[in-house]
Amino acid sequence: MAEFTVFDLLDLDIKERSHLRLRCVAGRSGLSRAITTSKISRPGLPLSGFFEEFSAQAVQIFGRGEQTYIRMLEETDQMGNVEQFFSYPIPACIFTDHGEPSKQIIELAESSSVPLLVSDLPSGDFSRILYQSLDEIFSPTQTIHGVLVEVYGIGVLIIGDSGVGKSETALELMERGHRIISDDTVRLRNVSDTFLIGTGENPALAHHMEIRGLGIINLANLYGVGAIRDRKQIQLVIQLEDWDATKEYDRVGTEMTTSYLGISIPLVILPVKPGRNIPIIIETAARNERLKKLGYFSAKEFDQNVKKWLESESARKIYYDAEEDF
Amino acid sequence: MVQRELVVTTRAGIHTRPAATIVNVANRFESDLFFERGTIKINGKSIMGIITLGATYQTSLTMICEGKDEEELADAIEALFLNRFEE
Numbered sequence: 128m129a130e131f132t133v134f135d136l137l138d139l140d141i142k143e144r145s146h147l148r149l150r151c152v153a154g155r156s157g158l159s160r161a162i163t164t165s166k167i168s169r170p171g172l173p174l175s176g177f178f179e180e181f182s183a184q185a186v187q188i189f190g191r192g193e194q195t196y197i198r199m200l201e202e203t204d205q206m207g208n209v210e211q212f213f214s215y216p217i218p219a220c221i222f223t224d225h226g227e228p229s230k231q232i233i234e235l236a237e238s239s240s241v242p243l244l245v246s247d248l249p250s251g252d253f254s255r256i257l258y259q260s261l262d263e264i265f266s267p268t269q270t271i272h273g274v275l276v277e278v279y280g281i282g283v284l285i286i287g288d289s290g291v292g293k294s295e296t297a298l299e300l301m302e303r304g305h306r307i308i309s310d311d312t313v314r315l316r317n318v319s320d321t322f323l324i325g326t327g328e329n330p331a332l333a334h335h336m337e338i339r340g341l342g343i344i345n346l347a348n349l350y351g352v353g354a355i356r357d358r359k360q361i362q363l364v365i366q367l368e369d370w371d372a373t374k375e376y377d378r379v380g381t382e383m384t385t386s387y388l389g390i391s392i393p394l395v396i397l398p399v400k401p402g403r404n405i406p407i408i409i410e411t412a413a414r415n416e417r418l419k420k421l422g423y424f425s426a427k428e429f430d431q432n433v434k435k436w437l438e439s440e441s442a443r444k445i446y447y448d449a450e451e452d453f
Numbered sequence: 454m455v456q457r458e459l460v461v462t463t464r465a466g467i468h469t470r471p472a473a474t475i476v477n478v479a480n481r482f483e484s485d486l487f488f489e490r491g492t493i494k495i496n497g498k499s500i501m502g503i504i505t506l507g508a509t510y511q512t513s514l515t516m517i518c519e520g521k522d523e524e525e526l527a528d529a530i531e532a533l534f535l536n537r538f539e540e
Binding site: 268269272289310311312328329332337343 | 492493498499500501505507
């Protein structure tokens, strides 16, 4: 990924979550410093003089405790540790809880070009939001060729060769009231090794689609704001491929999976041929996936019913056969 | 597989029209075409994909061609970059 700097942190737009509410009070020349880890450091130990295992490359958070402690150090004129602290290549120091750094700290930050940021959030809330955001930023990503749509609340990734009809399928799904996240390029992100989140590669270009013969169209304008989404967890992968008469396709609904960034996702391979209504099959697949999540597995249930029926039939047969003997 | 480094030499970068030119040329060949920039790898036969690269003046891209006519495809795309996308 591209470098993530302190400036990006100030600029961070966290949707659907409260804002970090950061502002810079000193050390502006260091705003271009890169943040290279999702770790967060509470520098209590280094401030008291213990610098072993000090994670200097992490963002340093000064909560109330640290702030009170350095105020005490300042009053008793024992700033040695603080000076040593600022000699490390720290990406940024953040004072939470309405903390206001003293003049001496501001001077230290200025002279060592360490950005000094202030937030009015309590340190607990602040750390939680910052940790989640950094975790997301530093999570492994992959860009793939495909279309991501949300069908009945299920994130469906449609993949397949160019020209197989992914975009047309997505258009038909939108026409039926489903939402599109991205056409053509989808950026996948592994979040905590559990979720696979898909977004458009570039927010400026997302929600546009290229249709052969029409050119580039703006989906948000054409279908309205209700037809688009920015991100969605991927829960089902549909692979479209040209109908191959020699290939055996799944007929009973055995479970197949595929894997992206180490996360396994259910896979459905759909053969495409003229006249086959792919969108309605995808809708059905999404409904089926929802059922599975609720613990109801159509194919298995059906198989069990068939077995039960056969058993009862054979029991009945034995019973009647036995009766004839009398 | 053929892999080559290409540099964008047009001031305007790869906007919609050059992207369409690349896709049109690429579609004459059977082989697959990919472009890589940093962590982004996109399908070179898709206009939206190529625009997504955000390739501005002097951007360096890695071109990857795979298939039967990969050499011919690579030569054709490289020629496009050298000819400044026929502008």
